[in-house]
Every structure is written in structure tokens, then in C-alpha cells.
Amino acid sequence: MHSSFSIIFGFAAALLCAGILPAGAQGLYPAYDxxxxxxxxxxxxxxxxxxxxxxxxxxxxxxxxxxxxxxxxIKYPRDARARLAASRLYYHVGS
Structure with a gap:
């Protein structure tokens, strides 16, 4: 499972940084729930x-x-892809 998380999340982070993923409002996106x-x-x-x-x-x-x-x-502190994805999200939200 460790590698599947990295692959899926890496893809999502790449799309986020490229501005491809749309931002929706909470409650208006049933897949989120x-x-x-x-x-x-x-x-x-x-x-x-x-x-x-x-x-x-x-x-x-x-x-x-x-x-x-x-x-x-916390579980996998050495996962470089997850760390990179986290840093991209931090950058995106301005932290």
C-alpha cells in the first residue's frame, strides 16, 4: 500500500501544481463525502x-x-514523494 499512496498522491499533487484540478465547494462534491x-x-x-x-x-x-x-x-517519514507532495500543498495554501 505504501507505494500506491505515493503514486496516487504524486499524480494528484502534479495536477494540483499544474492547475488542472478544479477546486469545488464542500458539500457540492459528493465524492468528497x-x-x-x-x-x-x-x-x-x-x-x-x-x-x-x-x-x-x-x-x-x-x-x-x-x-x-x-x-x-508520521508512519512513513522517509517517503520522498509524500514529502514533496506535502510541500507542494503547503506552497499552494501559502504556508
């Missing part, structure tokens, strides 16, 4: 976490994506 529910139901599943991060970025919920990446990085 579904991904959030799946994340709560399976908090230890890295694939579910990766999917949530991708959907959160797509929905414009960058704070939720950042907190999820931080949670992942």
Missing part, C-alpha cells in the same frame, strides 16, 4: 487514505489533504 466516509471506516488503509487525499485536492479541501499527508508521514 464518500471518500471521507471510507477514510473514517478504514483509517489504517493507505489506499483509502491516498484516494481521500486525491479527492480532497480535487474538491479544494487542501487543509484536509495536508492533514492526511501529515498523518501518512
Amino acid at each position: 464518500d471518500a471521507f466516509s471510507a477514510r473514517i471506516a478504514s483509517p489504517a488503509d493507505n489506499g483509502t487514505l491516498a484516494q481521500f487525499v486525491t479527492v480532497a485536492v480535487n474538491a479544494g479541501q487542501y487543509d484536509q489533504a495536508i492533514s492526511s499527508i501529515e498523518q501518512y508521514l
Whole structure:
């Protein structure tokens, strides 16, 4: 699961930085609610976490994506792709 998270999240971060992913409003993006529910139901599943991060970025919920990446990085602090993706999100939100 570790590598699937890096691949999915790396792709989402690349799209975010390229400005391809649209930002939506919370509550107007039903996939966000579904991904959030799946994340709560399976908090230890890295694939579910990766999917949530991708959907959160797509929905414009960058704070939720950042907190999820931080949670992942606590478990896998040496994952360079996740660290890079986190830094891109921090840059995007201005932190």
C-alpha cells in the first residue's frame, strides 16, 4: 500500500501544481463525502487514505489533504514523494 499512496498522491499533487484540478465547494462534491466516509471506516488503509487525499485536492479541501499527508508521514517519514507532495500543498495554501 505504501507505494500506491505515493503514486496516487504524486499524480494528484502534479495536477494540483499544474492547475488542472478544479477546486469545488464542500458539500457540492459528493465524492468528497464518500471518500471521507471510507477514510473514517478504514483509517489504517493507505489506499483509502491516498484516494481521500486525491479527492480532497480535487474538491479544494487542501487543509484536509495536508492533514492526511501529515498523518501518512508520521508512519512513513522517509517517503520522498509524500514529502514533496506535502510541500507542494503547503506552497499552494501559502504556508
